[in-house]
Amino acid sequence: MALLSLIREAAREGAERAIEAIKLGTAGSVVGKGKGGDYSLQGDVASEEAIINYLRQHMGGLRVISEEAGELSYGESPTYTFIIDPIDGSRNYKRGLPFFAISIGVVEGETLDDLIAGVVYAPLLNMEFTAVRGQGAWLNGKPIRVTSQDDLANALVFVGATPKAVFLPQVYALMLTLRGGVVRSLGSASLELSFVASGGVDAYIDQWGTMRVIDVAAAILIAREAGAWVKVRGSLNERGAVSLKEKLAVIAASTEKLGKQLEAVYREALNMDFTEMFYAS
Secondary structure: OOHHHHHHHHHHHHHHHHHHHHHHOOOOOEEEEOOOOOEEEHHHHHHHHHHHHHHHHHOOOEEEEEOOOEEEEEOOOOOOEEEEEEEEOHHHHHHOOOOOEEEEEEEOOOEHHHEEEEEEEEOOOOEEEEEEOOOEEEEOOEEOOOOOOOOOOOOEEEEOOOHHHOOHHHHHHHHHHHOOOEEEOOOOHHHHHHHHHHOOOOEEEEEEEEEOHHHHHHHHHHHHHOOOEEEEEEOOOOOOEOOOOOOEEEEEEOOHHHHHHHHHHHHHHHOOOHHHHHHHO
């Protein structure tokens, strides 16, 4: 089975189990703590089990990096690593919001530069983003492309607003707004990056160094294949190590010019006198 077809079907298996948990009223039940460090929801665990089981049934050997199960290997000397987030946007999922997705990226190597296929599937939005390295990116089977926006003024930007980054995302979002940008946040990094790819927004930024590879691996490839300027910086490897311990900073923009402007504002935010800034605003 071709890799893209394989992960598309695996994502759908996971989505089916996640939706089943919603119908049973058990989706938001906490059942433990995953290897990724966050509390595990019943829906997360059910989705992950379905995805891994499907992949094992169709692959002779594979390596898995996933939010709940951690890092696992099946068979001898597996060629591919499957980077899985069974539900990206768990808080949305738990609260009944449709902004969550099943994310599966495939890597043949040890960094995110080695991504070769990816799927981000949002079942309640009926949106399936896919990509194959060197072949392009698609939304529900139709080719997608980034916008041509190259100026921060009037650019629509998703800002990752994880609580792990304390108040820096909020300060940064305010600074973008003061410069004419329009800021949004969905609470699902894979979807936010994928919307850059489809032209729904012009950029995505999460520079706080708290992002995990499982959250964004598939979407990084989707954005790149749709023509986005993508910059990744890892704590273990500059290009982003294929490891659950890796912490990333990510920028994706429709053009390099816009991406550089977003970087410049970030550097300014790091050196900002916050009292003075809030007084001025």
